[in-house]
Amino acid sequence: MRIFNLTLTITLMTSLTAHTVPWGKGNKPLRVNSNYSLYFDTLPLDGTRNKNERPWAGWFWPHLNGGIAHRYLQPKTSAFTYKLYNKNELLRMTPEEISTLSPAEKYDIYNQKYTSYPTVMSERRKNAGVRAEWEGICHGWAPAAANHPEPAPVTVVNPDGIEIHFGASDVKALLSYYYARPGYKNSAQIGYKCTAPDSQLNRYANCDQDANAGAFHVMMANELGRWKRSFIADVDRGHEMWNQPISEFHSTIISDQPVRYTKRRFAWRLKKEIARRVHIKTRMIYASEVKPRFYPVVGTFLQKEEYNDYEYILEINPRGEIIGGTWLSEDRPDFAWVRQKAKFTGYWSAIDRIYKKRQDL
Numbered sequence: 001m002r003i004f005n006l007t008l009t010i011t012l013m014t015s016l017t018a019h020t021v022p023w024g025k026g027n028k029p030l031r032v033n034s035n036y037s038l039y040f041d042t043l044p045l046d047g048t049r050n051k052n053e054r055p056w057a058g059w060f061w062p063h064l065n066g067g068i069a070h071r072y073l074q075p076k077t078s079a080f081t082y083k084l085y086n087k088n089e090l091l092r093m094t095p096e097e098i099s100t101l102s103p104a105e106k107y108d109i110y111n112q113k114y115t116s117y118p119t120v121m122s123e124r125r126k127n128a129g130v131r132a133e134w135e136g137i138c139h140g141w142a143p144a145a146a147n148h149p150e151p152a153p154v155t156v157v158n159p160d161g162i163e164i165h166f167g168a169s170d171v172k173a174l175l176s177y178y179y180a181r182p183g184y185k186n187s188a189q190i191g192y193k194c195t196a197p198d199s200q201l202n203r204y205a206n207c208d209q210d211a212n213a214g215a216f217h218v219m220m221a222n223e224l225g226r227w228k229r230s231f232i233a234d235v236d237r238g239h240e241m242w243n244q245p246i247s248e249f250h251s252t253i254i255s256d257q258p259v260r261y262t263k264r265r266f267a268w269r270l271k272k273e274i275a276r277r278v279h280i281k282t283r284m285i286y287a288s289e290v291k292p293r294f295y296p297v298v299g300t301f302l303q304k305e306e307y308n309d310y311e312y313i314l315e316i317n318p319r320g321e322i323i324g325g326t327w328l329s330e331d332r333p334d335f336a337w338v339r340q341k342a343k344f345t346g347y348w349s350a351i352d353r354i355y356k357k358r359q360d361l
Contacts (some may be wrong), residue, residue: 023324027212029219032188032338036222038321040278040314043218044225048248055145055230055245057290057297057304058172060136066102067137068173069123072292073100080124087114090162095155099165099294103173106166110158111350118347119177138243138289140180141172143187143339145287146230146245148175150298154357166354167294174351179342186342190215191335194239211335213312214325217280219336220249234334235286235308241334244286247305254279274323276316284308308333 023029029036037043049055061067066079074082079102090098090109098109104119113119151171157163191211216233223231224246236242256278288304290297297303311329314322344352 023212023215024210026192027190027210027215029190029215029222032190032219033222036218037226038218038323039319040316040322041320043221043322045221045251045253046249047221047224047226047228049224049228049230053149053228053230054247054298055142055287056150056172057287057302058141058145058176059169059292060138060141060289061173061176062133062136063127063131064133064135065127067104067123067127068177069102069104069120069127071100071102071105072169073294080128084117084120085114087112087160087162090114091160095163095165098162099167103166103170103177106164106170107174107350109162110156110164110354111347112158112160132240134240134242137176137180138241140176140178142232142243142245143179143342144172144175146232147339147341148355150296151175151355152296152358153294154354156354156357167292168296169292169294171351171355173292175355178344178348178351179339186340187337189335189337190219191333193234193241194237194334211333212325213310213327213332214314214322216333216336217251217282217312217314217325218322219338220246220282220284221251223338224249229338231336231338233284233286233336237332237334244288244306246284246286248285249282251280251282254281273317274315275318278314278316279328280310280312280314282310282312284310 029038061070069079071077071079071082084105085093098106101109102120104123105117108114108117108119151168153168154166154171155163156166194210219231223229230245230247232243232245234241235244256276258276259274285305285307288306290302290304293302308331309329310327310332312332313326313328315324315326317323344350
């Protein structure tokens with residue numbers, strides 16, 4: 001991680017006349033949640049999810065491999081060409097043979113869709129063609145892991161008597177798929193997606209100081225610090241998107257400097273002025289990717305977590321409110337967001353029934 005030189009840091013900390021850069025439409029934390037506190041001195045500097053609610057490591061189900069139509073227990077089988085079994089064939093198969101099918105196949109079989117396989121066919125259509133290796137549904141996995149305790153293997157029998165073993169990653173895939181579906185509502189974010197080449201990040205407004213460091217700290221300190229809830233961040237600053245569910249953060253105050261103005265300001269303008277600049281270092285910990293497994297990973301060596309270290313300046317007004325911020329570290333999130341817990345409806349209501357069984361085989 002590269003840090004700006006000492007001269008730049010001192011300049012930022014001792015500026016006497018600068019005003020904060022406005023949040024901007026895409027960086028107003030109170031638009032994410034009007035109950036956020038902006039008062040720096042009362043916001044926690046640490047936060048973590050409760051142990052039994054910590055986001056689980058999961059998979060982003062790459063488009064290149066066919067998404068959730070990928071047979072992860074038959075990794076050499078192409079999701080775009082494998083044979084789909086009809087009802088009679090499935091009745092002759094053992095539960096162990098059916099357990100090696102993809103999450104999408106199992107779900108369609110559970111719903112007796114032997115002739116149409118709508119989930120499988122949708123995944124084949126959506127994921128056909130050349131795709132980048134990083135493209136998938138991390139934007140579905142991250143909120144699923146943030147909102148639901150880790151699934152366990154489940155055995156179900158559909159109305160035709162076909163026994164289906166859903167592994168933990170099968171259920172994770174279905175949860176992730178549902179949260180990733182187009183048009184899903186009940187989410188809000190700060191910042192915008194970076195569209196610049198990695199070599200030109202500092203030249204694009206949506207890749208340089210976006211998401212605003214102050215807005216990011218407000219979200220993090222409220223969601224994890226006050227409410228012990230995970231939020232989601234795209235931890236790749238560049239054009240790739242790697243959405244991760246955030247588990248924990250720890251911030252340290254490096255310095256807290258007053259800003260003195262050389263000329264009198266009108267009282268009605270005080271709210272928009274910077275009274276203090278606070279230099280912060282933060283370590284943010286998040287659940288990371290792990291390839292699909294039939295059994296749960298939380299509590300085992302397979303539960304993978306990573307961390308990023310950030311450094312930034314918070315700008316505080318005379319009322320003690322955070323009103324802006326400036327990134328110092330080269331590493332920074334692209335954008336951050338929250339998504340409410342989903343309600344499963346229509347064809348997807350069976351996901352909730354399968355998930356809630358959460359029984360071991």
